[in-house]
Amino acid sequence: MTKAEIIAEIANKTGIEKVDVQETVEAFFKVIKTSMIKGDNVYVRGFGSFVVKKRAEKTARNISKNTAIIIPEHFVPSFKPAKVFIEKVKTGNKKKATA
Structure with missing residues (x-):
């Protein structure tokens, strides 16, 4: 939708x-x-939470050049649905997925 x-x-x-x-x-x-x-963070009761998650600094590899790069600590948006919302989706009437 x-x-x-x-x-x-x-x-x-x-x-x-x-x-x-x-x-x-x-x-x-x-x-x-x-x-x-x-x-x-933003909390909507019965729906879910829009939260800011902190990602720690990490070392990643560029496999084509065989080098290591450092990805600095950063923040990402995330959504965590409420338990009530999860249950309603699980038991809801869903359309069959088409391939």
């Missing part, structure tokens, strides 16, 4: 104009991004 499809579905279910829904969804994502850039 694309963002446009999500916005259309929310607008249909709530009766709110698509433009207003789009502004709200964009604002939600902007708050999440801004908070995570500052290093804050």
